[in-house]
Structure formats: structure tokens, C-alpha cells
Amino acid sequence: xxxxxxxxxxxxxxxxxxxxxxxxxxxxxxxxxxxxxxxxxxxxxxxxxxxxxxxxxxxxxxxxxxxxxxxxxxxxxxxxxxxxxxxxxxxxxxxxxxxxxxxxxxxxxxxxxxxxxxxxxxxxxxxxxxxxxxxxxxxxxxxxxxxxxxxxxxxxxxxxxxxxxxxxxxxxxxxxxx
Amino acid sequence: xxxxxxxxxxxxxxxxxxxxxxxxxxxxxxxxxxxxxxxxxxxxxxxxxxxxxxxxxxxxxxxxxxxxxxxxxxxxxxxxxxxxxxxxxxxxxxxxxxxxxxxxxxxxxxxxxxxxxxxxxxxxxxxxxxxxxxxxxxxxxxxxxxxxxxxxxxxxxxxxxxxxxxxxxxxxxxxxxxxxxxxxxxxxxxxxxxxxxxxxxxxxxxxxxxxxxxxxxxxxxxxxxxxxxxxxxxxxxxxxxxxxxxxxxxxxxxxxxxxxxxxxxxxxxxxxxxxxxxxxxxxxxxxxxxxxxxxxxxxxxxxxxxxxxxxxxxxxxxxxxxxxxxxxxxxxxxxxxxxxxxxxxxxxxxxxxxxxxxxxxxxxxxxxxxxxxxxxxxxxxxxxxxxxxxxxxxxxxxxxxxxxxxxxxxxxxxxxxxxxxxxxxxxxxxxxxxxxxxxxxxxxxxxxxxxxxxxxxxxxxxxxxxxxxxxxxxxxxxxxxxxxxxxxxxxxxxxxxxxxxxxxxxxxxxxxxxxxxxxxxxxxxxxxxxxxxxxxxxxxxxxxxxxxxxxxxxxxxxxxxxxxxxxxxxxxxxxxxxxxxxxxxxxxxxxxxxxxxxxxxxxxxxxxxxxxxxxxxxxxxxxxxxxxxxxxxxxxxxxxxxxxxxxxxxxxxxxxxxxxxxxxxxxxxxxxxxxxxxxxxxxxxxxxxxxxxxxxxxxxxxxxx
Ligand code: FES
Ligand code: FES
Numbered sequence: 001x002x003x004x005x006x007x008x009x010x011x012x013x014x015x016x017x018x019x020x021x022x023x024x025x026x027x028x029x030x031x032x033x034x035x036x037x038x039x040x041x042x043x044x045x046x047x048x049x050x051x052x053x054x055x056x057x058x059x060x061x062x063x064x065x066x067x068x069x070x071x072x073x074x075x076x077x078x079x080x081x082x083x084x085x086x087x088x089x090x091x092x093x094x095x096x097x098x099x100x101x102x103x104x105x106x107x108x109x110x111x112x113x114x115x116x117x118x119x120x121x122x123x124x125x126x127x128x129x130x131x132x133x134x135x136x137x138x139x140x141x142x143x144x145x146x147x148x149x150x151x152x153x154x155x156x157x158x159x160x161x162x163x164x165x166x167x168x169x170x171x172x173x174x175x176x177x178x
Numbered sequence: 179x180x181x182x183x184x185x186x187x188x189x190x191x192x193x194x195x196x197x198x199x200x201x202x203x204x205x206x207x208x209x210x211x212x213x214x215x216x217x218x219x220x221x222x223x224x225x226x227x228x229x230x231x232x233x234x235x236x237x238x239x240x241x242x243x244x245x246x247x248x249x250x251x252x253x254x255x256x257x258x259x260x261x262x263x264x265x266x267x268x269x270x271x272x273x274x275x276x277x278x279x280x281x282x283x284x285x286x287x288x289x290x291x292x293x294x295x296x297x298x299x300x301x302x303x304x305x306x307x308x309x310x311x312x313x314x315x316x317x318x319x320x321x322x323x324x325x326x327x328x329x330x331x332x333x334x335x336x337x338x339x340x341x342x343x344x345x346x347x348x349x350x351x352x353x354x355x356x357x358x359x360x361x362x363x364x365x366x367x368x369x370x371x372x373x374x375x376x377x378x379x380x381x382x383x384x385x386x387x388x389x390x391x392x393x394x395x396x397x398x399x400x401x402x403x404x405x406x407x408x409x410x411x412x413x414x415x416x417x418x419x420x421x422x423x424x425x426x427x428x429x430x431x432x433x434x435x436x437x438x439x440x441x442x443x444x445x446x447x448x449x450x451x452x453x454x455x456x457x458x459x460x461x462x463x464x465x466x467x468x469x470x471x472x473x474x475x476x477x478x479x480x481x482x483x484x485x486x487x488x489x490x491x492x493x494x495x496x497x498x499x500x501x502x503x504x505x506x507x508x509x510x511x512x513x514x515x516x517x518x519x520x521x522x523x524x525x526x527x528x529x530x531x532x533x534x535x536x537x538x539x540x541x542x543x544x545x546x547x548x549x550x551x552x553x554x555x556x557x558x559x560x561x562x563x564x565x566x567x568x569x570x571x572x573x574x575x576x577x578x579x580x581x582x583x584x585x586x587x588x589x590x591x592x593x594x595x596x597x598x599x600x601x602x603x604x605x606x607x608x609x610x611x612x613x614x615x616x617x618x619x620x621x622x623x624x625x626x627x628x629x630x631x632x633x634x635x636x637x638x639x640x641x642x643x644x645x646x647x648x649x650x651x652x653x654x655x656x657x658x659x660x661x662x663x664x665x666x667x668x669x670x671x672x673x674x675x676x677x678x679x680x681x682x683x684x685x686x687x688x689x690x691x692x693x694x695x696x697x698x699x700x701x702x703x704x705x706x707x708x709x710x711x712x713x714x715x716x717x718x719x720x721x722x723x724x725x726x727x728x729x730x731x732x733x734x735x736x737x738x739x740x741x742x743x744x745x746x747x748x749x750x751x752x753x754x755x756x757x758x759x760x761x762x763x764x765x766x767x768x769x770x771x772x773x774x775x776x777x778x779x780x781x782x783x784x785x786x787x788x789x790x791x792x793x794x795x796x797x798x799x800x801x802x803x804x805x806x807x808x809x810x811x812x813x814x815x816x817x818x819x820x821x822x823x824x825x826x827x828x829x830x831x832x833x834x835x836x837x838x839x840x841x842x843x844x845x846x847x848x849x850x851x852x853x854x855x856x857x858x859x860x861x862x863x864x865x866x867x868x869x870x871x872x873x874x875x876x877x878x879x880x881x882x883x
Contacts, residue, residue: 008251011298032297041226041296046214047207049422051369052456056813059369087207099205103197106781110654111204112370112422118205152821159813161369161423162654163788164781165824 016080020045021089029076036060038076039084047086047115051159058158061116061123062086068123070157087115090122097178098122101171109162117158121172124154128176146176179633179686181730182706184841191663191673192842195777198659199678200420200652209420212373212392213451220388220449221375225254227441227452228299229434230289230306231461232281235806236315236527239279242289243307250305252298255444258289263443265436266408271497272530273406273436281310282497283529284317284807285461287433290441292450315527318803319468324491324524331503331521332537333693339509339575342516344474347485351476355552359473359545360873361856363799363808364466365816366534368653370422371456372463374438377449387414387442391435392421394428395690396649396683397631402431403439416683421653425789426533427464428653429692434462460811464532465799467492469504471545476516481557481564483514488546490521495530502531503538507623507853508546510741513570528806533692535789536849539624540856547620547857548872551864555605561619561861562589562598573739581738581838584769585621588745588832592619592767595830596747606868613751613760618861622744622766622854626836626845629689629699634707636669637724638715639677644669646708647679650688650700655848656778657696663774664701664842668708670717686726694742694846697774698839702729705841735838742845744768746787746854750862757878761859764791766829771836771845779847783829786851791827792819793852794859798875 006013012031017024020043029038036053039045039062048071051059055073062071063085071084090096098121101107108114128150133140136153144150151172152165160168203209215221232239244256262276275287289306293299316323331337348354375390387409393399396416404411421428438452454462469492476485488508494500505519534540554561566586573580593599601617602608608615634648646665652658658678666673679685689699711725749763766787773779796817799808810816829851835843856874863881864870871880 011251030295030297032301033295037296040214044216046210049207049211049370050453051371051422052813054456054812054814056456057369087205090206095202095205099202102205103201106198106777108201108204108654109656109778109781109785110368110370110421110423111200111209112211112368112654114204115207152824155821159369159818159820161367161425161789161818162781163785163792163819163824163827165788165819165821166784166827167781169821 014077016076019083021086031077033076034072035074035076035079036071039071045086047088049112049115051112058120059113059116061119061158063119063123068120087118090118096122098175101174105167105170105174107167107171108164113158113160117160117168120155120158121175125176180710180727182710182727183730184702184705184709186837186841186843187667187705189667191666192774196659196663196673196775198656198778199662200658211370211420211422212390213375213453215375215390220377224375224449224451225292225294225445226296226299227438227450228291228303229287229437229458230291230303230308231458232284232286232288234281234310234312235284235317237281237310237312239281239288239308240311241309246307247291247302247305250298250302252294253291253302254294255292256289256306257441257444263440265406267406270406272433273402273431275433275436276440283461283495283527284805285529287437290437292441315806317526317528317801317806319493319524319526321470321491324493324522326523326525328499328501328521328523331501335503335506338520340518344485344487344516344518347516348474348476351484352479353477353553353556355473355475355549355556357473357549357552357872359471359548361469361541361544362874363468363801364534364793364797365460365799366425366427366464367459367816367818368423368425368427371454371459372428372432372434373453374435375449375451376438376442377447378442379447385409385413387439389416391416391418392428393418394421394424394651394653394692396651396681397687398690399431399435400683417681418651419681421651424653425535426537426692429533429690432463456813457811460799460808461529464530466534466537467502467531469502469541471504471542473545473549475549475553477553477557479557481553481559481567483512483568485516486512486514487518493524493526495528496525498530500531504542506538507542510573510575511546511621511623512568513574517574535852536624539849539853543622543854544857544874547854548860551618551861552870562593565589565621576739578737578739581740582769582834582836583743584832585743588743588767588769592745592747592765596765605865612754614754614866615751616862616864616866617747617749618858618865620746620854620857620861622746622850624694624742624850624853626740626742626839627693627695628702629695631687631689632699632703633686633726633728634703635686635724635726636707636711638719638721640721642671643675643677644671645677645679646704647685648688648700648703649683649685650680650696651691652680653691655691655696655782656775657691659778660697660774661700661704665704665708668705694848697844698846701842702840705729738838740839740845742768742770742850744850744854746858748858748862750859750866752863752866752881757881759795759863759876761791762825764827766851768829768831768850769834770831770847770850771834771839772843773831774842774844780829782847783851784827786849787827787829787855788819788824790852790855791824791859793874794856794876795823796875
């Protein structure tokens with residue numbers, strides 16, 4: 001539970017801990033602060049981007065306690081002690097294989113959606129490994145066959161206005177095959 | 179600075195898929211966009227700014243009551259028209275915010291809130307109480323009110339053209355297509371919302387304004403702001419190292435940039451930052467006007483056009499004029515002795531329209547290329563044959579020879595690749611399960627443009643390396659990578675020996691990343707500087723020598739018309755019960771001069787095709803004329819194509835080099851991918867279903883019987 005509460009009656013600040021890309025931060029957040037703004041504006045962690053602030057674009061995707069998550073729709077106070085992995089912290093030694101595939105297949109142009117696409121792809125591949133079905137999965141009992149339709153469906157929460165979708169598809173396909 | 183006549187350069191790195199030089203920063207997210215710069219770059223402890231925008235479309239602000247906002251913890255100031263810093267010039271009605279009490283459109287900036295945190299600024303903005311004296315407004319584009327004739331259309335083209343006797347030719351034409359085509363309001367929606375950081379400081383007794391801005395042109399922002407602020411250009415520095423897309427909407431400074439600068443003027447030097455919300459982007463950062471195209475095509479029974487008329491109706495804003503050049507491609511696309519184009523606008527109390535990817539060509543070619551498909555049907559001709567029959571010998575607009583017009587080759591190459599020969603000539607001929615299947619084609623064209631005002635500097639460094647500097651911006655196009663390649667080849671060194679410096683207005687001046695002109699304009703300047711550097715300093719220069727130059731115009735090129743061309747092929751499946759449209763295949767073939775980096779070029783062309791597909795199927799901003807604003811103002815209600823919508827989309831190009839246009843042989847590729855694409859999809863849905871849709875987007879309701 002949050003340790004310290006300070007308030008004026010109109011607003012309230014609360015101390016929380018976040019583990020971001022392996023580093024523990026103690027910080028004070030407004031109870032209105034989203035996890036995205038806590039990262040970007042309080043901790044200067046700029047890898048997750050803000051494209052809409054309303055859960056409609058996917059640019060703010062990180063791995064939150066191991067699962068892909070939209071940080072603009074999460075309040076920081078609700079995630080005291082959480083572990084956040086951004087696209088900047090994915091690779092243990094240099095770039096993560098998904099990131100290398102993005103480079104090979106030019107799965108980006110401006111790069112603004114890219115950290116979110118990358119985190120989403122990593123989280124999605126883990127969901128597939130755990131057998132989660134998607135809207136287009138025909139047989140809910142069989143192992144998921146991660147064909148192009150599955151990849152597109154599962155990545156559709158991440159918009160790319162530059163239209164790099166064919167490159168992203170190729171990158172995720174390659175990364176999925178290892 | 180010298181003007182240097184350039185020579186063609188031998189491609190070595192050019193033509194290869196050099197890895198994007200900024201790729202690792204982008205895939206990790208460490209690339210810092212406008213509001214992501216920290217104390218190490220001068221942005222320490224910035225205040226947040228939030229915009230308060232008008233809730234009426236026209237009238238006056240009678241009172242702004244900041245008291246509740248100022249009482250909110252963390253709020254430091256509220257600025258409105260009574261206390262905001264004054265501007266020296268106010269003729270740019272879009273940028274001259276908070277200078278008087280007038281409201282010209284709903285969503286206009288009427289106050290700013292500064293606060294210690296973004297949460298407090300946002301809450302403070304909600305607490306500012308604004309009272310208005312509303313006046314009646316007009317916010318609906320109709321055929322009966324779009325009657326105003328602008329002096330010019332964007333950027334400086336004739337409003338109307340008229341050659342021959344169009345009415346007589348149409349009256350006697352054996353075949354006539356007379357139809358009206360419509361495109362909706364569209365919003366650029368780059369994924370990075372527009373954002374600016376600004377701070378004022380004193381340097382050697384003069385005021386200096388420093389900014390990070392999400393812009394397509396740092397020098398353009400300086401040129402727009404400095405005179406309004408009463409500053410010399412060298413008192414303003416704008417940087418834009420990373421920009422999360424623009425598609426024209428960051429081509430010029432919009433009101434939020436001025437808002438940030440005015441706010442920063444009141445903080446005693448403390449930086450302020452402002453990120454426009456996605457919702458605010460729909461009224462503050464530009465958009466494409468809706469268009470109404472009245473087309474009349476007259477032809478012989480053999481399909482040869484005798485007359486072409488394209489009369490456009492669209493809208494502008496009372497606050498600032500922007501006239502989309504929708505009929506411009508009609509002036510040069512096909513041969514016909516009698517031709518007429520016109521543009522008429524409704525001047526509305528609405529947000530200011532601006533550039534959106536291929537302004538003019540995108541909506542205009544939708545109309546023209548669907549009309550051509552209708553003409554092909556009327557003549558009983560294959561659409562490709564019809565286009566071949568109407569190839570002009572000379573540019574119909576200027577009478578000059580085309581330097582390189584390979585439209586027919588694009589059509590033929592695409593037809594072969596797409597399997598066009600197997601196409602049944604009749605519509606509504608193929609049903610696969612619940613899906614009608616059809617194919618369609620459209621031409622694409624875009625003018626080759628180079629902008630004046632580009633200068634580059636080459637400096638020799640230690641170890642045979644060179645710094646190449648120009649203030650151009652990479653908005654995702656790959657400019658940082660291709661300019662490195664151009665510089666390397668112009669200097670005859672490896673790309674790794676080039677240190678490219680861009681995106682800073684302190685660097686030699688560069689034109690906007692727009693009009694598909696960036697690489698041509700900046701690259702030509704780089705080649706000029708490199709060739710002059712070699713002439714002055716030789717192949718093995720001492721470190722620290724430098725040369726600054728611009729590319730001299732080549733008078734010989736005046737004799738030609740320079741355009742790029744393409745052909746777009748689409749397959750559409752339309753569900754017979756629900757009307758849903760899917761596009762399993764979308765292929766473009768382009769003639770764009772030499773391709774400098776095939777990997778980034780493919781992404782540019784495919785990106786354009788995807789945006790065209792998105793326009794074909796989804797994009798539409800709904801303005802409610804009762805209130806004057808766009809009500810579909812987020813990404814949940816303004817639909818853009820997502821992963822699941824984009825199936826087999828691919829682009830290829832003809833091998834060529836246009837050295838009469840640039841020393842690199844390239845012509846520009848940023849926009850042509852969106853041109854004609856929606857028409858190809860619309861034509862494919864007609865072929866699938868037999869239902870002709872003349873307005874975008876191609877929503878399911880059109881296909882329900
Ligand atoms: S910023 Fe979170 S989904 Fe768009
Ligand atoms: S790379 Fe620009 S939005 Fe995806």
C-alpha cells in the first residue's frame with residue numbers, strides 16, 4: 001500500500017515505487033497521474049509515447065507486471081510496486097530479437113508508434129505461447145497457429161499512421177519463428 | 179554562400195538499402211520527440227500549458243474568469259486576450275491568438291493555463307470560466323454557398339483555367355460522363371500529437387527564444403514567428419530532432435506553437451511545454467477540406483476525350499484562407515482539346531484547413547479517376563486501354579514536353595503483375611461465398627517539386643570524415659538516412675564517413691518537408707556544397723575547411739514538365755449481406771526517378787497506399803454545423819486503417835534516373851502513394867458489385883440493397 005499521503009483537500013500526492021526497466025524509483029504522484037505521465041513527466045522515461053491518452057492508439061504500451069498494457073489507461077497510484085518494462089528495457093544485451101526484426105523489415109517510419117508496437121508484439125507472442133485465443137482463432141482448443149491473420153488481429157490495438165503495417169507484420173512473423 | 183551548378187553523381191550508396199541511421203533509437207523509444215527533451219538540453223523543470231478553447235463558433239469573449247483555476251493547487255497563471263503578451267504583427271489570423279476578443283471558430287484558443295504539472299494544468303483549464311457573446315455562424319459546406327472565388331489556390335496556382343470551347347465540345351460529344359464526386363473532411367492525425375517546448379533567455383543583451391517543436395520545417399517556424407514577435411530570425415532557434423509524422427499538418431506552425439511561446443514569455447525564463455491533445459488536434463492543427471467535384475467528360479465512342487471539365491467546390495476558414503488545389507491534376511493528366519477547371523469556396527466560421535498529404539491531388543484524382551472508370555464502362559473499354567488512348571504528347575497544362583512520362587508503362591507493368599488480363603469485363607461477375615469480388619485501377623500523378631532557399635555546408639573533419647549540415651527535418655520519411663547516402667556519394671566517401679547534422683534552425687536554411695520536395699531540395703543543396711568543396715579543397719582536405727553552397731537553377735530544365743506517375747491496382751471483396759468492404763490486394767507501380775534507398779522508399783510508397791486505403795474505407799470527420807466543430811474528434815470515432823485492415827499492400831517502381839531534375843536523379847516519393855488509391859478501391863467495389871459509389875469513404879451502407 002502507498003506509504004505517504006499528502007493533500008490539500010483539492011489534490012493529493014502519494015508516494016509510490018515503480019521498477020522501470022530494472023531500476024527501482026520512489027516517486028510522488030498526484031492521484032490523477034496516469035502511469036504514462038508518471039513515466040514520461042516524473043521519471044523522464046520517454047520510451048512509452050503518448051498518441052491519444054485515451055486507450056485508442058497503443059503508443060503507450062509497456063509490459064506491466066509481464067503483460068502488455070496501455071499506460072495511459074492506468075493510474076499510477078494503483079500500481080505501487082509494479083514492474084514496468086519499456087521498449088528501452090526489453091533487450092538484456094542490446095536489442096531484443098523483435099526489435100532487430102523491426103529494423104530488418106523497416107517496420108516503422110517516424111518511430112512514434114514503434115516502442116508500443118514492439119512491446120505489444122513481445123507481449124502478444126507470450127500470450128500466444130500461453131495458448132490465448134484471439135477473435136480470429138477458429139479452434140479454441142487447439143494450439144494457436146500464428147498465421148498472418150492472427151498477427152494482424154492481435155496487433156490491431158497498435159495504430160501506425162505511417163502505414164508501416166506490412167513491415168511490422170513481416171517483423172513479427174520473423175520474430176515468432178525465432 | 180555560393181550558387182553552384184551541380185553535376186550528376188555516381189550512385190554507390192544511392193540505390194542501396196542502407197539501414198536507417200536512427201533505427202535503434204526508434205525501436206527502443208530513446209529517440210526524443212518534442213516534449214521529451216530534458217534538463218541536459220536546456221529544458222529544466224518545465225511548466226505545463228493547457229489550452230482553453232472556445233465553445234462557440236463565432237462571436238466575442240465577454241469575460242474570462244480565472245479565479246477558480248488560479249485557486250487550484252499547482253496552477254501558476256491564466257492568460258487570455260486581456261493579459262497575454264502583445265504581438266507585433268497579427269495578419270496571420272490563425273497564429274495571432276489572444277490578441278483580441280474575437281472568436282472565429284469553435285475550438286479556437288481563448289485562454290492558456292500554466293501549472294507545475296500537467297494534471298494541474300488540465301484541471302485548471304477545466305476551471306477557467308469563459309463567457310461569450312455568440313453571433314450567428316455558418317459552418318456547413320453546401321453547393322449553394324461555395325461561391326467565393328479565391329485569387330489563387332494552394333500553393334500559388336491559377337484558380338480557374340479554360341481552353342477551347344468546353345460547352346460546345348460536351349454538347350456534341352457522343353459519350354458523356356457528368357457526375358458529382360465528394361470527399362469528406364479528413365484529419366492528418368500523425369501519431370505524435372503536435373507539441374512544443376519553448377523558453378526565453380537573454381544572450382549578449384538580446385532576447386533569444388529557444389524551442390523544440392514537432393514540425394516539418396524548423397526554418398519555416400522561425401520565419402512565421404519572428405516577425406510576429408518583433409524578433410530578428412537569429413533570435414529564434416527551433417529544433418526538431420524527431421518528429422512523429424506530420425503528413426502536412428506540421429508543415430506550418432499552428433496556434434499551439436504561438437500559445438507555447440506566449441506562455442513562455444511570462445515565466446521569467448522557465449521553459450514551458452504544451453502537447454496538443456488528440457481531441458484538440460481536430461480543431462487546431464489543420465485538416466483536408468471536404469470537396470465536391472462536378473466532373474464532365476466528353477469523349478468519342480472510341481474513348482478519346484474531347485472535353486474535360488472539373489468544377490470544384492470546397493471550403494476555407496474566415497480566420498485564414500487555404501484553397502485546396504483539387505482540380506490541379508486534371509489540368510495535366512490526359513489529353514483533350516477542350517478543358518476547363520475551377521475552384522469555388524465557402525468561407526466558413528470553422529477551423530483553418532491546411533495541407534494534408536497530396537493536397538489537391540488526393541481528392542481531385544479520386545473524382546477524375548472514378549469518372550474515367552465510368553467513361554470506360556460507357557465506352558465498353560478496358561480502363562487501361564481508355565487511359566492509353568488519352569495519353570498526351572505534351573503536357574496539356576504547359577504545352578512543354580514531359581521530361582519523363584511513363585504512366586502507360588506503370589499501368590502495363592502493374593496489369594501484368596496483378597493478373598489484370600483475367601479480369602471479367604462485366605461488373606458483378608464473381609461471387610465467392612458471401613463475397614462479391616472485383617478489381618479496379620487508377621492512375622496516380624504528382625508534380626516533381628524543388629523549393630528555393632536551401633543551403634548546405636560541408637566541413638572536413640579528422641580522419642577523412644565530413645560533417646554535412648542542413649536544417650532539414652526527418653518526419654519519418656528516412657531523410658536522415660538518404661541525405662547521408664547522397665552526401666556520401668557526392669563526396670565519394672562511405673556513408674560512415676558522413677556526420678549529418680539536421681533539424682536545427684541554426685544550420686543552413688532548408689525548406690519544409692512537404693510537397694514531396696524534401697529530398698530533391700535538400701539533396702541538391704548537399705550535392706552543390708560537396709562538389710564545390712571538392713573543387714575548392716581537393717580530395718584530401720585538411721580538417722576544419724568548409725564550404726557552404728546552394729544549387730543553382732538549371733535553365734535547361736525550364737523546357738520540360740516534371741511529374742511522377744503511377745498506377746494503382748486494387749482487389750475488393752464486398753460482403754453481399756453486410757456491405758463490408760475488404761481489400762485483399764493493393765499494388766502500386768511508380769515512376770518517381772531514381773530511388774535512393776529501396777527500403778525506406780518502399781515504406782514511403784506503401785505508407786501512402788495504406789493512407790489511401792484508409793481514406794477509401796474509413797476516414798471521415800463529421801462536422802456538426804449547428805455547433806461548428808468536428809464531433810468525431812478522437813481515434814475511436816475517426817477511424818484510420820489498423821493492422822487487421824491492411825492485407826497485401828505493396829509497391830514497386832520502374833528503374834530510371836531523372837538527372838535533368840536533380841543531380842541524384844530522384845523526383846520525390848512522399849505523396850504519390852496516396853494519389854489515385856481511393857479511386858482504385860472505389861472502382862474495384864463497382865466491379866465487384868455493380869454499385870457505383872461517388873463519395874468517400876466506401877462504407878457498408880452504400881452496398882446494401
Ligand atoms: S496513448 Fe495510450 S492508447 Fe494512445
Ligand atoms: S512509424 Fe509513424 S506512426 Fe508508426
